[in-house]
Structures are given as C-alpha cells and as structure tokens.
Amino acid sequence: MDFEIVLYWMNDFKDFIQQLLAGEVPYPVHLPAIGGSLLLLLASLNRKHYEPLIDWISRVENHIDSEPYDDPLTPIMSVNDDILTIKDVYRHQIRIFVLFPILALVWGFGLYRIVDFGPSYFLIHAANTTLEKLEKGITPDKSRYLSLMSYSSINPRYLSYEAYTYNRKQRGEDIDSLLKEDQRTIDFYRVLLSHNGTSSPFRYIKAVNAYGTEFEKEQLKETMKLNFIYLLFALIVSAAIIAIPRGAYLHFDRKRGIVYTWRFGKISACSFDSLGYRYINFHGGFVCLLGEKGFGFKTFKPRAFRLEATSVKRTNSEKGDQNFLLAQIADFMKYGKEAIITSEKFERKEPKSYFFVSKKPKLFEERLEKILSKEHDLPSIYRKKKL
Numbered sequence: 001m002d003f004e005i006v007l008y009w010m011n012d013f014k015d016f017i018q019q020l021l022a023g024e025v026p027y028p029v030h031l032p033a034i035g036g037s038l039l040l041l042l043a044s045l046n047r048k049h050y051e052p053l054i055d056w057i058s059r060v061e062n063h064i065d066s067e068p069y070d071d072p073l074t075p076i077m078s079v080n081d082d083i084l085t086i087k088d089v090y091r092h093q094i095r096i097f098v099l100f101p102i103l104a105l106v107w108g109f110g111l112y113r114i115v116d117f118g119p120s121y122f123l124i125h126a127a128n129t130t131l132e133k134l135e136k137g138i139t140p141d142k143s144r145y146l147s148l149m150s151y152s153s154i155n156p157r158y159l160s161y162e163a164y165t166y167n168r169k170q171r172g173e174d175i176d177s178l179l180k181e182d183q184r185t186i187d188f189y190r191v192l193l194s195h196n197g198t199s200s201p202f203r204y205i206k207a208v209n210a211y212g213t214e215f216e217k218e219q220l221k222e223t224m225k226l227n228f229i230y231l232l233f234a235l236i237v238s239a240a241i242i243a244i245p246r247g248a249y250l251h252f253d254r255k256r257g258i259v260y261t262w263r264f265g266k267i268s269a270c271s272f273d274s275l276g277y278r279y280i281n282f283h284g285g286f287v288c289l290l291g292e293k294g295f296g297f298k299t300f301k302p303r304a305f306r307l308e309a310t311s312v313k314r315t316n317s318e319k320g321d322q323n324f325l326l327a328q329i330a331d332f333m334k335y336g337k338e339a340i341i342t343s344e345k346f347e348r349k350e351p352k353s354y355f356f357v358s359k360k361p362k363l364f365e366e367r368l369e370k371i372l373s374k375e376h377d378l379p380s381i382y383r384k385k386k387l
Contacts, residue, residue, distance in 0.1 A: 050276030050288045050382035057323075057330050066327040068342045075308060076328065077249055079346040084332045085249035089308040090284075092247075092351060099241045100353075110234045113227055118201035119192060127189035128197050140182040141165075141175075187211045245356040250287070250305055254333050259289060260368060261305065265361050266292040268303045269368055270375040272333050276302070276382040277326075284308035285322055288387060290371055290378045297367055300374055302382055 056062055077085045119127075133143055145161050148154075169175055188211035192199050208220045250261045252272070260269035268291030276288030284307055291303030309321035331339035337346075361367065 047386040048278055049384075049386055050278045050286075052273065052379055053275045053277040053287065053326065054273060054330070056277050056279065057326055062323055062326075064323045064327040066324065066331045066340055068338060068340055070342050070346075071348075072328060072340050072346065074348070075325070076340075076346075077348045077350075079332065079337050079341050081337060081345075082253060082255040084252040084254070084329065084337075084340075086252070086307065086329075087249050088247050088306060090306045095241075095244060096353065099244070103238060103241050106234050106237050110230060113230060117223065117227060119199045119204045124193070124197075124199050127193050127199075130186065130189055131193065134186065140185065141179060184211050242355055244354075245358040246351060246354040248358045248360070250307075252329055252333060254336065257333070258372065259287070260371075261289070262358065262361050262364075263303075266297070267361055267364065267367050267371060268292070268305070269371045270378050271372070274375050274378045276378065276387075278304075278387075279322070281322070283321060288378070288382050290375045292367065292371065297370070300371060302378065302385075302387055304387055 072079065075086045075089045077087050079085075130140060130143075133139075138146070142161055145164050148164075149159070165175060188207050191207040191210055192203055194200075194203065205220065205224075208216050212220070248262045250259065252259050257272050258269060259272055259275050260267065262268065268289040270289045274290075277285060278288070279285045286304045286306055288302050288304050290300050293299045293301045307322070307325065309325040328340045
C-alpha cells in the first residue's frame with residue numbers, strides 16, 4: 001500500500017518537472033514577486049528550436065493587438081521616434097536577489113569577525129577579579145590556597161599559607177616558576193584593562209605582545225593574518241559586484257529595421273525579420289541575435305537574450321503577458337511610437353543600484369555592419385540547432 005502511494009507520487013512529480021521544463025506548468029503556479037524568473041530559468045534548461053519572431057506573432061493563437069499607454073510598463077525602458085529599448089530583467093534580478101545578498105553575507109561575517117576579535121568577556125572578568133583581589137592583598141597563588149581550603153573544608157588555622165607553600169616545595173613543586181607565571185599574568189591583566197576595568201582590541205594586542213605566552217602571540221598573529229585576508233577578500237568581492245555595469249538594453253531600431261545590443265564589449269545584432277524567438281511561458285522567452293565571437297570580431301555565433309514580461313497582466317489569455325510585450329515590439333516596428341505610447345516620447349528612470357553603465361563598444365557602427373552582412377544566415381542556424 002505504502003509502496004504504491006510513493007510510486008504514484010513519484011510519477012506525478014516526474015510529470016510536473018517535465019511540464020515545468022517545457023514551460024507548460026498549469027497556472028497560476030508562478031512567482032509574481034520576481035516576475036516568474038525561477039520558472040523561466042527552469043524552463044529555459046529545456047532547449048528548443050527558435051523561429052522567426054514575426055512568424056510567431058503572425059499566428060492567430062498568438063496574435064494580440066497592443067494599445068498606447070502613458071507607461072508601457074517594464075521591461076520597456078524608452079520609446080522615441082526611431083528606437084525602443086528593453087532591459088534585461090533577469091540580470092538585474094540576479095544582481096538584486098543573488099549578488100547583493102551574497103555581499104551582505106560577506107560583510108556580515110566580516111563584521112562578526114571584527115566584533116569577535118579581542119578579549120572575551122570571560123578574560124576581562126577574570127582580569128578584573130584578579131586585580132581586585134590583588135588590591136586586597138590576595139595574590140593568585142594565595143587565591144588558589146583559599147579555594148583549596150574552602151573546597152576541602154580545612155580550617156586555615158591548622159594549615160597556614162606558609163605551611164601550604166612549604167609542603168608543596170617539599171613535594172618538588174616548582175613554586176618559583178609558578179609565582180613568576182602569576183606575575184606575568186598580573187602584568188598582562190594590568191595592560192589589558194583600562195582604569196575603569198574595560199578593554200579593547202588595541203589593549204588586547206598590546207597586552208599579548210608585551211606579556212603574552214608564545215602560543216598567545218602566535219595565535220594573535222594567525223588571527224590578524226586571517227582577518228586581513230578575509231578583509232581583502234571582502235573588498236575584492238565588493239569591488240567586483242559594485243563594478244558590474246548596468247547591461248546594455250536591447251535596441252529595436254525602427255528606422256533601420258534592425259535589433260542590436262552589446263555585452264562584455266561584444267555586439268549582437270540582426271534584422272527584425274531574422275530575429276529568432278523561443279517561447280517559454282507567459283512570463284518570458286528568448287530572442288536570438290547574431291553576435292561576435294572571439295577577440296578578432298571576425299567570426300559570429302547565435303546569442304540568446306531574455307525577454308521577460310511584467311507580471312502585471314493586461315490581457316486575460318494564458319500567454320498574455322509575453323505576447324502583449326511582443327505585440328508592443330511588433331507594432332512599434334510597424335506603426336511607430338503612436339501604437340504603444342500616448343506622449344511624444346517615453347523614458348523610464350534608470351535603476352539606482354548601479355554605479356557604472358555598459359559603454360557602447362568602440363568602432364560600433366563598423367562592427368555592426370559586419371554582423372548585419374552575415375545575419376541572413378541566422379534563421380537557418382537557429383531552425384536547425386537547438387540553442
């Protein structure tokens with residue numbers, strides 16, 4: 001009975017995963033808080049053939065008419081007479097929801113190491129207790145004697161401190177070395193504590209260097225070395241994350257009938273008619289352009305870019321979000337800005353979490369023309385090869 005239930009559950013779960021990878025999970029199973037990125041990521045693992053975007057839009061079941069709005073909603077960032085730009089929502093979300101939390105964890109652990117460095121509460125308490133007893137004439141060795149008397153319930157009148165010390169010497173105990181170690185500890189505590197009985201990492205370092213044991217000195221060096229290495233690591237990670245530039249937008253150039261963008265100094269482009277498209281789910285899909293390959297920029301290969309629609313639906317169909325975005329793009333390329341915006345131009349505020357912007361590559365127009373001279377081969381590539 002139990003085996004049959006488990007087998008049934010496993011088969012059901014297997015079907016769910018297959019649907020998920022194919023982008024066919026029954027809705028409303030989605031994550032609106034992050035635009036369905038997780039489902040889009042999982043579904044993108046299942047590679048499929050692309051087809052021309054205009055062929056996808058032209059089919060009756062995918063056709064949607066766009067409407068002009070004051071705000072066409074994300075991921076559209078700007079619209080004017082000639083250019084419509086779309087941001088890469090996915091990479092922005094990776095930065096916000098993955099890289100920034102990693103940065104917070106790195107510095108959180110770093111702060112913990114800083115706060116944890118230095119004298120512990122127990123060491124400060126022991127130092128204060130020892131020095132307070134010393135002011136009353138009770139040395140560390142005499143304190144041990146009093147503790148023994150209290151523990152063994154021996155009356156001090158029958159065993160004085162002097163007799164206790166003499167007996168220890170008679171047993172061969174090195175009292176002189178012990179008293180010397182007690183004095184070193186007292187000197188250590190005096191440097192460790194301020195006049196009001198508090199301490200600090202700087203006092204701890206000074207005390208260890210002046211009166212610490214060889215083990216304490218070595219341990220201090222290792223701790224400071226590790227803290228320095230970790231601080232350097234945290235700075236490198238921070239610089240790497242902060243230095244990530246805002247990615248270039250996907251540009252739809254109506255005047256020239258082309259689509260282009262750039263990433264890591266390499267340009268990708270094609271004509272709008274050759275632009276490949278792979279549907280994932282109503283949250284998003286991928287477009288395929290021809291991009292530069294290698295360092296000489298003389299060879300090219302297909303490059304995919306994510307189109308992720310807003311999670312705010314403007315149509316009621318299952319494919320509504322994504323198909324509405326595609327309709328906005330197609331109508332802009334065909335009819336102009338009047339098809340999607342009500343004003344003369346539209347420009348969304350840039351994300352404020354970036355310190356740098358991905359610069360347009362050098363010799364951009366010259367390199368763009370080289371790509372466009374080869375882009376007619378792109379549809380034959382993505383129709384045959386799963387990308």
